[in-house]
Amino acid sequence: MATANVSAKAAPKTGKAPAKAKADAIAEAKSFAPDLAARIGSTPKTKFRGDPDIFGRLVEDHDRHRALLAMVEDTKGKTLDRERLFTALVKELKAHAAAEEQALWSTVLRETATTEDARHAVAEHKELDDMMADLAARDMASPGWLRRFSGLKEAYLHHIGEEEQEQFVAAEKILTEADRKYMRKVFERRKKEEKAAAKVEKKIKLKA
Numbered sequence: 001m002a003t004a005n006v007s008a009k010a011a012p013k014t015g016k017a018p019a020k021a022k023a024d025a026i027a028e029a030k031s032f033a034p035d036l037a038a039r040i041g042s043t044p045k046t047k048f049r050g051d052p053d054i055f056g057r058l059v060e061d062h063d064r065h066r067a068l069l070a071m072v073e074d075t076k077g078k079t080l081d082r083e084r085l086f087t088a089l090v091k092e093l094k095a096h097a098a099a100e101e102q103a104l105w106s107t108v109l110r111e112t113a114t115t116e117d118a119r120h121a122v123a124e125h126k127e128l129d130d131m132m133a134d135l136a137a138r139d140m141a142s143p144g145w146l147r148r149f150s151g152l153k154e155a156y157l158h159h160i161g162e163e164e165q166e167q168f169v170a171a172e173k174i175l176t177e178a179d180r181k182y183m184r185k186v187f188e189r190r191k192k193e194e195k196a197a198a199k200v201e202k203k204i205k206l207k208a
């Protein structure tokens, strides 16, 4: 499947303009709580934003996740907005991670040059899963909930930052344009299925 030294720059790109890709991702997140005046702020630069292949699609999700994280952080106490946004975020992150593993990391893992990158990303998915289950099991009305949520936000932003700046960059080098296009299709299909089946697990997993 993988062909070495195929540069992405050689491939014609017909995706969205980066600013449009980001705006579309954020608009979808906003639809969960249109009245919430959350400031999403700037997003880290990545060469993949707007690309028509798997990496552009993953960054589109990451931008939607950045928006949802900022919006949850903007809610106060145990409100309907907080519950709705947190549930949407958890289902989004779980479906994204599972589909990303199936479409991208499983292949990247098989290539010795990138095995470590894939292992790193997948190991972090498990840690993030535990953090989300822990948060879901705790009282949303307590002041400590938002403090814990900030921990999840920080860990997730770190995770997607590393994917965009390091692991996607390494993975791109071992994939052909056809691989990357095919992976986008697999991701779309798998994410839809994973999202339909996603459940919010509630379990205290971390220390107080």
Ligand SMILES: [Fe+2]
Pocket: 097, 100, 121, 125, 159, 163
């Ligand atoms: Fe990931």
Ligand SMILES: [Fe+2]
Pocket: 058, 062, 096, 100, 160, 163
């Ligand atoms: Fe990701």
